[in-house]
Amino acid sequence: MCNLYRMTKAPAEIARLFGARGGEGANFAAEVYPGYPGLVVAEGAARVMTWGFPLALKGKNGQPLRPKPVNNAREDKLGTGFWRPSFERRRCLIPVTAWAEAEGIKGQMTRTWYSLAGEDLFAVAGLWRPTEEWGEAYSMVMVDGCPQIAEVHDRMPVVLARESWEQWLSGTPAEAFAQCRTCPSKLDVDRTAERWGAGRPAAKTG
Numbered sequence: 001m002c003n004l005y006r007m008t009k010a011p012a013e014i015a016r017l018f019g020a021r022g023g024e025g026a027n028f029a030a031e032v033y034p035g036y037p038g039l040v041v042a043e044g045a046a047r048v049m050t051w052g053f054p055l056a057l058k059g060k061n062g063q064p065l066r067p068k069p070v071n072n073a074r075e076d077k078l079g080t081g082f083w084r085p086s087f088e089r090r091r092c093l094i095p096v097t098a099w100a101e102a103e104g105i106k107g108q109m110t111r112t113w114y115s116l117a118g119e120d121l122f123a124v125a126g127l128w129r130p131t132e133e134w135g136e137a138y139s140m141v142m143v144d145g146c147p148q149i150a151e152v153h154d155r156m157p158v159v160l161a162r163e164s165w166e167q168w169l170s171g172t173p174a175e176a177f178a179q180c181r182t183c184p185s186k187l188d189v190d191r192t193a194e195r196w197g198a199g200r201p202a203a204k205t206g
Helices: 011-017 084-089 162-170 173-177
Strands: 037-042 045-051 053-058 064-070 072-074 091-096 098-103 110-116 122-131 135-144 155-157 187-195
Touching: 011 037, 011 045, 037 122, 037 135, 053 122, 053 135, 084 091, 084 122, 084 173, 091 135, 091 162, 122 162, 162 173
Parallel strands: 045 135, 072 135
Antiparallel strands: 037 045, 037 091, 053 064, 091 122, 098 110, 110 187, 122 135, 135 155
């Protein structure tokens, strides 16, 4: 599952590329982690939201703990209660430059980056909803991985072709679900020496 991605385009450029309003003054890091802000296109606007739907947790004695960001939604779970309202009514596009997966043995994992060959930006299928905890939040939709990533992970984000953007955003649930398929396009793979946890910001407490 994707727990880190890059989005290196300026907000104004994203708004232009996606034919969206807004984006001015958007504040987010080039590398986006669960629980932190990222830019999405929803309801015709480029908007900053928190990556991950909050999942309420309790400690051993029943005390409330800081919510966990659920940042990935499996396509075979979109009809369940946690995801269904957002899938039916609040779908979004997530602009992505590349996403990373952890590769290697535990304790020595490195980042392997995947991007769409020949493209410096692409869109991933997303869901969003308002939350009491973090304001507006979004999550990526995941499907079975393609052969190029099979040795690293068995799942990958839904990479949407440009001609499918409007169908994902405005189509019926059945039409949108038909877009939840493994990407057939060639991926560029960048295996780096970067340690998986390097540069990760401290956990948010808000």
